[in-house]
Amino acid sequence: MEDFLLRALIAGVGVALISGPLGCFVVWRRMAYFGDTLAHSALLGVALGLLLGFNLTLGIVATAIMIALLVTLFQHQKRIASDTLLGILAHSSLAISLVVLGLLQGYRVDLLSYLFGDVLAVTLEDIYWIYGGGTIALALLGYIWKDLLALTLHEELARAEGINITLTQTLFMVTVAIVIAIAMKVVGVLLITSLLIIPAAAARRFARTPEQMAAIAALIGGASVVAGLFGSLQWDTPSGPSVVVAQLMLFLGSLLAGSLLRTVRP
Amino acid sequence: MVREVASQKNGSPTSPLLQSEVDCGCGHDHSSVNPASGEPLIQASDLTVEFGGRVALDQVNLTVHRNEIVTLIGPNGAGKSTLIRALLQAIRPSKGEVWRRHGLVIGYVPQRLNIDPIMPMTVERFLSIPSPHSLADRKEALLSVGAAQTLEQPVQSLSGGEFQRVLLARAILRKPDLLVLDEPVQGVDFQGQTELYRLISRLREQNGFGILMVSHDLHIVMAETDRVVCINGHVCCSGAPTQVSDSPEYLALFGGQTKPGLAVYHHLHDHSHDGTEAHQHIHGSDCHHPDEPETARKERN
Missing domain, CATH: 3.40.50.300 (P-loop containing nucleotide triphosphate hydrolases)
Known part of the structure; x- marks a missing residue:
């Protein structure tokens, strides 16, 4: 197997293993648009990182956390609907980052690879980032798992039972920010949300408990990375979008399998 | 005053x-x-x-x-x-x-608790949220509220009365x-x-x-x-x-x-x-x- 393909598989599967379980919470908490907004803001992190000269991955994590805090702050006002607010933040941060990148003279930025990912070009350093960040994200998610689950079911009940709501929510946002930063290397800014929500949505029909759904989502995510990359090689299609198309096929397959299951055991 | x-x-x-x-x-x-x-x-x-x-x-x-x-x-x-x-x-x-x-x-049973079907959840699992309890304890709690038969069912399939009993069982498990x-x-x-x-x-x-x-x-x-x-x-x-x-x-x-x-x-x-x-x-x-x-x-x- 070619080295670049091996690196791409290792990177992609690594991202899928964390984005699957995390994506379940994005789906349960109905935060798909929120995730999308943070993903759009990731490009702002890249632009600011290039402008100010700090590490791009850290720049993305920092920007995503800042946008997440901004959303939380604005949630207390009632004059702007939350989806409007998310739309404003998503598109303005994308636009600002494109403007900043345009102003940066002397850099030749491969915009397409940021927008749609270029997993076939990942380096060994990227893999370290993915597995380092992924391990931290998985540890964080494991740490808050039961509290976040209680919080997702009923916030007041969780509060009454002594769960620290603010801490749990903040750690969850940090986890999302980290996963977006590492997922960007595989599918790019515009497609990150798919990595979070499609495997989780596909896993629903086969799971009886939240933990089963998380594990199945990780498996489906991993399988779609493998299928997408080989497809991309076979038909010479862009890698990131190919992974997403593979996810979609697995999702459609899950719908079919789900209805077959129901026919067999009604 | x-x-x-x-x-x-x-x-x-x-x-x-x-x-x-x-x-x-x-x-x-x-x-x-x-x-x-x-x-x-x-x-x-x-x-x-x-x-x-x-x-x-x-x-x-x-x-x-x-x-x-x-x-x-x-x-x-x-x-x-x-x-x-x-x-x-x-x-x-x-x-x-x-x-x-x-x-x-405090064991609290809120007025409304709708578990969205987008989250898979059996009664057995629900009783261990947030803190885990042994299966024996969970069965005993369900038995004491007269809902033992629901143990393995998805919570979304329960009737209103059954779900209230399950909520009570969950509250009781906290002692x-x-x-x-x-x-x-x-x-x-x-x-x-x-x-x-x-x-x-x-x-x-x-x-x-x-x-x-x-x-x-x-x-x-x-x-x-x-x-x-x-x-x-x-x-x-x-x-x-x-x-x-x-x-x-x-x-x-x-x-x-x-x-x-x-x-x-x-x-x-x-x-x-x-x-x-x-x-x-x-x-x-x-x-x-x-x-x-x-x-x-x-x-x-």
């Missing part, structure tokens, strides 16, 4: 006798049935909650003891759920305070001192309501829980209720329910048929909240209305 309870900080609560059974001179029945039988578990003192300048609760005093069932009643928007949320410390009071016995464990039940029988058919009330009463007898319950009905409460507290922004009146099935309210509702497990609460407050006949009755200094002009209260005092 200065009151003893206001100066009381953490530590032991004001004596229940001074606190909730004080004769405020307003003609209401403030006497409690069995304050002596159990230690106080939770106590609200002069609890005032405001939302954006509007007073939702005005100087509410309430104590729940071990082995006591207290039922909150009151019209929609009267602040019943607000009081519950303040007691659970989900909202911060603007005045007054909530005292809890040290290490008090609480105090059960807080917000309209536990709402949306359950009549037969199911009677059974649920019987279950709640049995749980009290077996475990000695203090139980604070919000009723969805203004007049009909669970028969075993020790004390009914009627709330409408403030405590309107409180007292024991009447266990007679020939009272006019009861007859109007059930046409003479006796339904087990229920009792009627006669509202003894003689004031109204529509403003027409307000303040014709004599209130003591402890009883005043949030919308009452300051002068009216001063005159009375």
Whole structure:
């Protein structure tokens, strides 16, 4: 197997293993648009990182956390609907980052690879980032798992039972920010949300408990990375979008399998 | 006005006798049935909650003891759920305070808990949220609420009554001192309501829980209720329910048929909240209305 393909598989599967379980919470908490907004803001992190000269991955994590805090702050006002607010933040941060990148003279930025990912070009350093960040994200998610689950079911009940709501929510946002930063290397800014929500949505029909759904989502995510990359090689299609198309096929397959299951055991 | 309870900080609560059974001179029945039988578990003192300048609760005093069932009643928007949320410390009071016995464990059954079908969840798994319990404990808890057959079912497939039982089982698994039940029988058919009330009463007898319950009905409460507290922004009146099935309210509702497990609460407050006949009755200094002009209260005092 070619080295670049091996690196791409290792990177992609690594991202899928964390984005699957995390994506379940994005789906349960109905935060798909929120995730999308943070993903759009990731490009702002890249632009600011290039402008100010700090590490791009850290720049993305920092920007995503800042946008997440901004959303939380604005949630207390009632004059702007939350989806409007998310739309404003998503598109303005994308636009600002494109403007900043345009102003940066002397850099030749491969915009397409940021927008749609270029997993076939990942380096060994990227893999370290993915597995380092992924391990931290998985540890964080494991740490808050039961509290976040209680919080997702009923916030007041969780509060009454002594769960620290603010801490749990903040750690969850940090986890999302980290996963977006590492997922960007595989599918790019515009497609990150798919990595979070499609495997989780596909896993629903086969799971009886939240933990089963998380594990199945990780498996489906991993399988779609493998299928997408080989497809991309076979038909010479862009890698990131190919992974997403593979996810979609697995999702459609899950719908079919789900209805077959129901026919067999009604 | 200065009151003893206001100066009381953490530590032991004001004596229940001074606190909730004080004769405020307003003609209401403030006497409690069995304050002596159990230690106080939770106590609200002069609890005032405001939302954006509007007073939702005005100087509410309430104590729940071990082995006591207290039922909150009151019209929609009267602040019943607000009081519950303040007691659970989900909202911060603007005045007054909530005292809890040290290490008090609360089992809470919220008014509505819809588990969205997008989250897969069996009863077995649900009972271990947030803290894990052994399968044997979970089975025993389900058995004690009469819902053993639901163990492996998805929670979304349960009927309203079954789900309330599962919620109770989950609350019991925490080994609480105090059960807080917000309209536990709402949306359950009549037969199911009677059974649920019987279950709640049995749980009290077996475990000695203090139980604070919000009723969805203004007049009909669970028969075993020790004390009914009627709330409408403030405590309107409180007292024991009447266990007679020939009272006019009861007859109007059930046409003479006796339904087990229920009792009627006669509202003894003689004031109204529509403003027409307000303040014709004599209130003591402890009883005043949030919308009452300051002068009216001063005159009375």
